[in-house]
Structure formats: structure tokens, C-alpha cells
Amino acid sequence: MINKFKYCVLILFAISITSCSEEFLDRTPTDAISAADALSSQENMQLVLNGIHRGLYSQSQTVFPGGNSARANNHYWVPMGDNLTGDLIHSANANNLSWRSVMQWNEHTDQTSLTTELLWYHRYNIILHANLLINGITEGDFAETEQLNSILGQAYTYRAYAYLSLVQHYAKGYLIGDPTSDPGVPLLFSSDSPFTSEPRSTVQEIYDQIGSDLESAISAFENGAERTGGGAEAKSQLNIDVAYGLKARWALSKGDWATAAEAAQIAREGYALLGEDDWKSGFNTNNLSEVIWGSHVIQAETTFFRSYFYLASNTFNGSQIRNNPKIADRRMVDAIPETDYRKNVFLPDAPNSNTSAANGNGGWENNTNPLYQTEEEFDAAIAEIKSTYGLVSGHNTHPYMHFKLKNANPGSIDPDDVIYMRASEMYLIEAEAKLMMDDLEGAKEALRPLAEARDSAWDADEFNTEEEFFEHIKFQWRLEMWGEGFGYTNHIRWDEGIDHAANGGSGASEVLYQEAFQIDKPSMNDDWIFQIPLAEINANPNLSSSDQN
Known part of the structure; x- marks a missing residue:
């Protein structure tokens, strides 16, 4: 082949x-x-x-x-x-x-x-x-x-x-x-x-x-x-x-849908949902109670500056992160209820310390946050974040930066475990599947254990229609599994495009994101499909250029 x-x-x-x-x-x-x-x-x-x-x-x-x-x-x-x-x-x-x-x-x-x-x-x-x-x-x-x-x-x-x-x-x-x-x-x-x-x-x-x-x-x-x-x-x-x-x-x-709901129930049995402390601990180890499967990364495998957290965790000591702290969509963060502890891993008011920030607002001279009236207050807030999360001097901060994914040894280059499957995902699958079977009450009950564990004021009665609850399930997917890689397959399943400009904007820079700032939905845009490698087309006698996506 x-x-x-x-x-x-x-x-x-x-x-x-x-x-x-x-x-x-x-x-x-x-x-x-x-x-x-x-x-x-x-x-x-x-x-x-x-x-x-x-x-x-x-x-x-x-x-x-x-x-x-x-x-x-x-x-x-x-x-x-x-x-x-x-x-x-x-x-x-x-x-x-x-x-x-x-x-x-x-x-x-x-x-x-x-x-x-x-x-x-x-x-x-x-x-x-x-x-x-x-x-x-x-x-x-x-x-x-x-x-x-x-x-x-x-x-x-x-x-x-x-x-x-x-x-x-x-x-x-x-x-x-x-x-x-x-x-x-x-x-x-x-x-x-x-x-x-x-x-x-x-x-x-x-x-x-x-x-x-x-x-x-x-x-x-x-x-x-x-x-x-x-x-x-x-x-x-x-x-x-x-x-x-x-x-x-x-x-x-x-x-x-029926198979999805049933299989999800079976898969998560015996994997207790995380409590608040564990949920905020960084998602860096398979030892977490609700992890069903993950790679246990051994130190001898020197991924270091090739690791998951080098690309995604704001506590990793690498240039991809220090100079480019990763942030979450502010529309999602702003929608998280104050009673949901997951809100605490995102810092909407972190100072923008990076003079190379894509939004042009980096550094005290360009500060737009009224919380910081003086440069001393601005610098003190940066120092507090670095102290709290173990960042090194070269780390920059940015509004809406996250601390969901954190090194076990913050400020280091140590590789951590890579989690592939958690019980929370299975609750989300069951809830979505039941809703797709027009079982609104069943979907609410499926989501309830996860939602109530995260948000002390969660109330299923707030959602009166299947359409409203579907939007809520999608919100829960984005929040609970944020940074764990489910965005691509979710967008395709939901047939949703990407629009960083809508509803006040995500916080992404159009200059930086270029054509990816707005992408049409998958059913209308075949660019969602990966290209088959040219090397494979050239080597495989059963493929030709006409097989390219």
C-alpha cells in the first residue's frame, strides 16, 4: 500500500x-x-x-x-x-x-x-x-x-x-x-x-x-x-x-443515536466525574478518576518541544506559548455562569503584556482595561498570574488566557500524559444522542450528572425546547472538552462553520487568522476534508490524482 x-x-x-x-x-x-x-x-x-x-x-x-x-x-x-x-x-x-x-x-x-x-x-x-x-x-x-x-x-x-x-x-x-x-x-x-x-x-x-x-x-x-x-x-x-x-x-x-447513547453509558461506568480540585489540576495525568484512556508519556521519550502542552498549555516553557499565550473564545467564556467553577480557569481580565500581540493592545502603553489605572497595577497583575500559575519571566499574559491545561511541573518542558477519553465525553454523547431521538427529558437527565457537578445552579427547566437544549449541549461540549481536540469533529457533525466576527467576536485577530477567520460550514465547503498525501497518490497503484479530495 x-x-x-x-x-x-x-x-x-x-x-x-x-x-x-x-x-x-x-x-x-x-x-x-x-x-x-x-x-x-x-x-x-x-x-x-x-x-x-x-x-x-x-x-x-x-x-x-x-x-x-x-x-x-x-x-x-x-x-x-x-x-x-x-x-x-x-x-x-x-x-x-x-x-x-x-x-x-x-x-x-x-x-x-x-x-x-x-x-x-x-x-x-x-x-x-x-x-x-x-x-x-x-x-x-x-x-x-x-x-x-x-x-x-x-x-x-x-x-x-x-x-x-x-x-x-x-x-x-x-x-x-x-x-x-x-x-x-x-x-x-x-x-x-x-x-x-x-x-x-x-x-x-x-x-x-x-x-x-x-x-x-x-x-x-x-x-x-x-x-x-x-x-x-x-x-x-x-x-x-x-x-x-x-x-x-x-x-x-x-x-x-440509540447505539451511541447505550455505548456511552457502558463506557463511563466506574469512572467517577472529577471534583472541582481535580478538574482544575491541569488534565496532565491518566490518574484522574474519569480518564478512560490516555497515553502515559515516559520521560525517556523526549517529546519536550513537540508535546501537546508545548502547543496548548500556557504553563509550558516554550516559545510557542511564551510568545503566543493561547486564549479561549471570549463569547464562550462570557457565557459561563458565575456558579460554574470551570469559569475560573479562564482569565478575561489578564493584562495584555505582549507588545507583539496580534490585537495591537499589548504592553502598558496600549492597555485598554479600565481595571488597571496605573502601570504599577498592570505589572502587579502580571506578577500575580505568573506567581499563581508558575510561569517564568518570559511568559506573556493576555485577556481570556486559559489555565485548563497545565503542566504537572509548571514552567518546565516536561511532557505529561495525553488524555484521549473521559467519562464527561460519554455524558455529552448520551445527552446529544437522546436529544436527536426527540427525547428532551431523557437528554436533560443524561446531561444532569455532568452539568450539576460543574455548575451548582444548573437548572434543566431553563430549557423548554429541543432547539434551546441542543444549543446548551453544544455549549457544554465546547466548555467541558475545551482544548482536548473535539472541535473539528463536532463542527462537522453539527455542520457548523467558523465565524470569529459574529456576536461581538471571539477575540481572534483577522489579520493573523486570514482566510480561517470565517469558514463556511462543512456541507458547503470541502476544505474541511484533509488532502490525501501526494506521496501516497504517487506510491499507491490503486490511487491516482483523480482520487484527491
Whole structure:
């Protein structure tokens, strides 16, 4: 299928590999094992699985040939979902790792960009290694054990996860197109060189495959060993709850509301909602009670200036953040009730200390906030924010800056865990799904545990119509999951465009955001669909230039 994979299968487990050539077909215990050795024992299969786990957050050049250090896989792909939709707003011009170019919609619309290429190859790398395990176990003569079923369940779940990511980025949204005819992505089932795939399957065919893989995963998990422990490392292993969570996402994205609601209920069972202190602690560890799945990032994997928080957390000590503090849409922040403690992680009145701020209001000389009548008051407010949140001298402040995402060690470059799935998301999925089934009261009850946990004065009776409550559910999505990457898929599912100018404005700079300041809704604008990498079109005999989105 893909030229990135045509030479060998790499199984990463002890240290990272930076190239892929025939020499790695020979077993090198600390570097790689052959496909045959990978399937020789359950222990080796677990090493393959651990390689997929680690590959989720490693720099891409350590995972597959042709990768690039500028993309540390899910460290980049997770916040990208909110960067694309203008939820994670840039306050100044900083293009480290092409993060500004992504925000301006200049990356995913370019068939030669790193973003389009590396997201594609990373997801297919997951599929390739999942295929290795699935084919080896289902076609082999291994004695069935709980451990083997757990490995198989994780492999099926990973394949479903990767295909869902691919079809949601490289194809038209299920609910806004014609899934029976819209082109999806190529299916790949091989685990042997030369990894030849099929041509682009339809969106429906990809969704059918995802559904089949999730059912196979759940069946395997039901006969497998349970995930042991609830700590950060344990939650990097996939289990039946993750499979149900992905099933809920998959079903919601295609309008199978009943399945989405049911799967979401099952997925969140046993994961207690966060209290106020934990919710405000920074979302930097899998140890949080409601985390269902996340990558436990080990210090040996030196992502540092490639990490999620380098791109998104205002406590990270990196130039992307110090010179360009990330802010939230002021329309959302201003709408948060005073009784909702989530409001406290956003600072509407933070002084604008950055003389390079895109809005031109940076520095005391350009101050427009009447709270600060003197330069001393202005400077004192900056100092207090830096002291409270552990910022270093080079950090700038800006109105509506956030402190939802915070390093465990603020002011450092230490990488933290990357959270992929929380119980809160499942409450939101259930509420939205029930509302789509015209069950207003059921939707209110589904949302109630989450909403009341966050807002002491939340009152379901304030919403009298389905239309009103749908707007409230969307508000809860944006607020609860802010910075966690759900903006892109939410906009496509809701068929909502981007308008930083409407209703008083988001606080984003039109000069900085350029064409991305206002984007038409996905059903009317195919630029929401990622370009297929030109490298793939050139290398894949089953694709041609006519297959480009």
C-alpha cells in the first residue's frame, strides 16, 4: 500500500527506531523483532502492542520511515482538532511546528504538507501493526487464553480507532454527505510486504469495517483479562471500556443515536466525574478518576518541544506559548455562569503584556482595561498570574488566557500524559444522542450528572425546547472538552462553520487568522476534508490524482 511501509514491519518496544530497512528484518533485541518472532509468543505480541501504545505519542520519525521530528503524533493530532476550529485561539504570531499554518488552514488543505502526510501514515502504521496481531492470532494455532484475547481486543480497537480517525479527516462527514457513494479511505488488511491496499472504499464501507472491528474487540475483551489497576500506566492499555467509548463516538458521528447513547453509558461506568480540585489540576495525568484512556508519556521519550502542552498549555516553557499565550473564545467564556467553577480557569481580565500581540493592545502603553489605572497595577497583575500559575519571566499574559491545561511541573518542558477519553465525553454523547431521538427529558437527565457537578445552579427547566437544549449541549461540549481536540469533529457533525466576527467576536485577530477567520460550514465547503498525501497518490497503484479530495 504505502511506500513508508514497503520494506519491513518495525515493532518498537525498548528504544525508538529512526529508519526502516532490510537490516531490521534481522532480530535486534533492543531495537526490533521480525514479524515471525513478533507472533512467536504472547509475550512478544504484548511487545508489539506496547510499540503501538508508545507510537501514539513518540516523534513520528521514531515510529515509521519518512516521519519527521516536527510531529510527535497524538501530541500534535489531539490539540489540532481545536486549533483548526479556532477554539484554541492564537494571540500572537508564532509558527513553531507550523502550528499557525494549521490554524490558518494552510496545512491540511495542502497535499504536500507534513500534517496531511504524517497523520495519514501514522494512522496506517497503527493499522499495519494491528493487522499483524489480528491476522497472526486469528489465523494461528495459539491456545486461547485471557491474555491472548486481551491482546486481540486491543488490536481490533486500535484498528477501529485508526480507521475512524482517517475517515473523519480524509472524507466528507457521514451526516452531511452520501456515505454510500462518498469516497472514504483505502482498506488495508495485510500485515505482509508489500502492504497493498484496496482503492478508496466508500465512507459507508469504512464505517461498516469500524463497526465490525469494535464488535470483534468487545467479544475478545469479554473473554480476556481485565485491565489491572487504575493508574496512569494501566490506562494506556486499551480495554472494553475504550472499545465502547469508541463505539459511542462512531455511532454518534453517523447518527446511530440509540447505539451511541447505550455505548456511552457502558463506557463511563466506574469512572467517577472529577471534583472541582481535580478538574482544575491541569488534565496532565491518566490518574484522574474519569480518564478512560490516555497515553502515559515516559520521560525517556523526549517529546519536550513537540508535546501537546508545548502547543496548548500556557504553563509550558516554550516559545510557542511564551510568545503566543493561547486564549479561549471570549463569547464562550462570557457565557459561563458565575456558579460554574470551570469559569475560573479562564482569565478575561489578564493584562495584555505582549507588545507583539496580534490585537495591537499589548504592553502598558496600549492597555485598554479600565481595571488597571496605573502601570504599577498592570505589572502587579502580571506578577500575580505568573506567581499563581508558575510561569517564568518570559511568559506573556493576555485577556481570556486559559489555565485548563497545565503542566504537572509548571514552567518546565516536561511532557505529561495525553488524555484521549473521559467519562464527561460519554455524558455529552448520551445527552446529544437522546436529544436527536426527540427525547428532551431523557437528554436533560443524561446531561444532569455532568452539568450539576460543574455548575451548582444548573437548572434543566431553563430549557423548554429541543432547539434551546441542543444549543446548551453544544455549549457544554465546547466548555467541558475545551482544548482536548473535539472541535473539528463536532463542527462537522453539527455542520457548523467558523465565524470569529459574529456576536461581538471571539477575540481572534483577522489579520493573523486570514482566510480561517470565517469558514463556511462543512456541507458547503470541502476544505474541511484533509488532502490525501501526494506521496501516497504517487506510491499507491490503486490511487491516482483523480482520487484527491
